[in-house]
Amino acid sequence: MATIIETNDTHLYYGKKEALKGISMAFTANEITALIGPSGCGKSTLLRTLNRMNDLIPNVTITGKITLNGQDIYAPEMDIVELRKEVGMVFQQPNPFPFSVYDNVVYGLRLAGIRDKRQLDEAVETSLKAASVWEETKDVLHQSALALSGGQQQRVCIARVLAVKPDVILLDEPTSALDPISSSKIETMLLTLKKDYSIILVTHNMQQAGRISDRTAFFLDGRLVEYTNTTKFFTNPSKQESEDYISGRFG
Amino acid sequence: MREIFGSELQKLHTRFSEMGMMVNEAIYNAVKAFVDHDRELAQNVINNDNQINAREVDLEQRSFEMIALQQPVTSDLRMIVTIMKASSDLERMGDHAVSIARSTIRVKGNPRVPEIEADIAKMARFVEKMVAAILDAYVKTDAKKAKKIAGQDKKVNQAFQDIYTDCIKQMQQSPETVVGSSDYMMVASYLERIGDYVTNLSEWIIYLKTNKIVELNNNDNERM
16 A cells, blocks of 8 residues: 655644644555544645645645655645646535636646647546546537536536646545535546545545545544544544544534 | 434433343243243233334334434444344344243143253243343443353353253153153253343444454354
8 A cells, every 4th residue: 555645743824823733644545535524623724735725825834744755745846836736636616717618627738738639639538538527528518617517517627637647636525515416426436536546535424435435534623533444434433532523422 | 413313312222221121021921930830921921022022123113214314323323233133132032932931831731840840940040140131231331241141151051951951861761741841841942042142132232332243152253
């Protein structure tokens, strides 16, 4: 089991507020890792540190080390555009650009300077197929992505990430705005994708974590409480706080 | 929400404990009827068995609903699974009490063997105590005690062997006791089976407490 991303005593402060209180964990390649915990526990913050999305927020201080394939992603020589190509992100609300489906998917490739039409066409088809949305979009590739349903938009956003061939896909509650059928399509797709990608998923849906993840990490108040294989976590967690949270005994 | 689920779970637990008491009483009465040659009490045990059966169905129904509607995990799930599995063990124990009661009714009027009856009464009291103890261990979720109780099943098996051998000897010596003695053998075997179900119950208590599925009295093999 190869480690793809590793955090080592990662602290993150929003101004003076400590949102991550020393997180050390290793994410395994070609697995789905679920990050769970109540709102404000730091799971999305941690997810965003993994491709430096927090750089955009003023007053953020990050200490500790985070490595991707052994390379320090906060090192001065790290190219953020390159990092985000390797570590793509999908958000809670589908956020297609107000372009056609085709232009959405090739957006990252064009940024990277690729102009060859055959190469772009091929990437569009492969990525949309991998994101399980090709059948629904192949006849409307040049129409606006905004005309698609929420579930289709989300899968196009995933295709947009896949097109740049990342190593890691970060997903921040990718199905919470979707109906159960669309959610199920995305879950099935993620299970298929994990043979080629490492997937890190923030979710509030326990059943979703149970259904698709290999490992589950439970966060509380900026701390990593428990990180173990998902079957163990949902049948016999080691920590009382984990047990209380997944049994709904909190709050 | 958690309070509602918690109180449902508590109700399930209470109704299961009640079922345990019903079965315990059935065994107690079946044994008492056998020892006292009390046909009326034996008939009561038989008549009351449908209440035990109905309770099992009721517990299963509630468990299915809670699993479908509440999607319980970890200790909540284990509690429901334990009750579903253990209630079917209890129901079978109740059936054995009925079988003992039927033998009591049958044996009356046949030539009897007081020494063997005394041994059966002794075995019965021992089993009865195991049943009461295992129900107590369930209520306290005491896995250690449960395992200890299961260990006593060896004595029950030995008592069965002894009674069996004595019955065979008795039949050879006094053929007029053949009908009565074969019922003695059966009663002893029902008691022995009840002891096995006590072992099953202790396995469920261990699962409830530790999440481990164990096989007791069988080289202590562990799965998982």
